[in-house]
Amino acid sequence: MSEAPAAPHAVSADVARADGIDLLLRPPEPRAGWRVLPARVLAMCAVELQKLRHDRTELYTRAVQPALWLLIFGQTFTRIKAIPTDGIPYIDYLAPGIIAQSAMFIAIFYGIQIIWERDAGILNKLLVTPTPRSALITGKAFAAGVKSLVQAVVVIVIAAVLGVALTWNPLKLLGVAAVVVLGSAFFSCLSMTIAGIVLSRDRLMGFGQAITMPLFFGSNALYPLSVMPGWLQAISKANPLSYQVDALRGLLLGTPSHLALDFAVLLVAAALGIAAASSLLGRLAR
Incomplete structure (x- = not known):
């Protein structure tokens, strides 16, 4: 006659409680980098845009120059x-060029802000967080x-008032937004890369002024x-601003x-700019 199987041992309340406490104390497993990066990027973008929300003066003052280009030069x-x-x-031919120019002028001095953050101690605090430098x-x-958008x-509204025959196709306008954002991303990264090299606001201002006009007139x-x-022509073909304008x-x-070529060049330029600026961010913070 076979013996009846033994009943399983009941887990004591103390052991169960210990397991529960262990689960609470155990740190959560980190998410994969590809999940964290977009969230960090959006958070940093939101922080930057909060500054714009509190002070819109820059937007108003920067709208003057493109208006003058269209009203007088155009x-x-x-x-x-x-x-x-x-x-x-x-004037129709000029309007897209002025959109690209105004976006570049906003982005090309973006490195000044990151130098100011370094001097204020903000950059060092950001670098000790788990946020990847590329996300910053x-x-x-x-x-x-987004600032350039x-x-x-503003430029599109002024151009429309002046009678420029622009498209209002929603899909094409989305494409315009993507082009503006990609171009601005590259030029802001170029500025932050230069900031990581020169390490000074005064030097960066000098470099920015030295390259802005050649980039514009060389497109x-x-x-x-x-x-x-x-x-x-050779310079223009190597200038990302030309592809943005096109x-x-x-x-x-x-x-x-x-x-297709324009978007490809802008995507590659933005990616290379992000990589270059990220690699120099630590040098800037020293």
């Missing part, structure tokens, strides 16, 4: 017809992109590639463009 050159624009009014830089880069809306923002000398013209005006 309307004057439309009358004299000195620049070939493939049959469209010059990406958050700041896309915050610059507000500027782009197709004001005139087509066909009227440039050969050496300037994409904006294609989306807003419907002119012939190379959207």
Whole structure:
């Protein structure tokens, strides 16, 4: 006659309580990096935009220059017809270039802010958090992109008031937003990279002023590639601003463009900019 199976031993209340306490005290398993990074980027972007919410003066003052470009330069050159624009009014041709220019002018001095954060001790506090450096830089880069979007809306409104024939297709406007954000992300990262090299606000201001005008005039923002000398055409083809302007013209005006190439160049440029600025962030904080 076989014996009946033994009953399982009951778990004592003390053991169960100990297991429960152990679960409470055990730190949660960290999430995978690909899950953490987007959340960190969004958090950093939100922090940057909070600053804009408290002080909108920069947006108002920066709207003056693009308005002057369109009102004075655009309307004057439309009358004299000195620049070939493939049959469209010059002010129409100019408007996407001014959108790109105003976005670049916002982003290109973004490194000054990160130097100020270093001097105030904020950057060191951010670097000791678990947030990856790439997330810090990406958050700041896309915050610059959102600031530039507000500027782009101002320019588009002014252009529409002046009679520029822009598209209002929602999908194309989304493409315009993506182009503005990507371009601004690259130029803000370029500024933060320079900040990591020069380590000084005064030097950064000098570098920013030295490269802003060559980037602008060395692009197709004001005139087509066909009227440039050969050496300037080579510079323009290596200038990310040219691809940003080309994409904006294609989306807003419907002119012939190379959207796939434009987006590819802007994506690669933004990624390289984020990598470069992230690698120099530690040097800036020393």
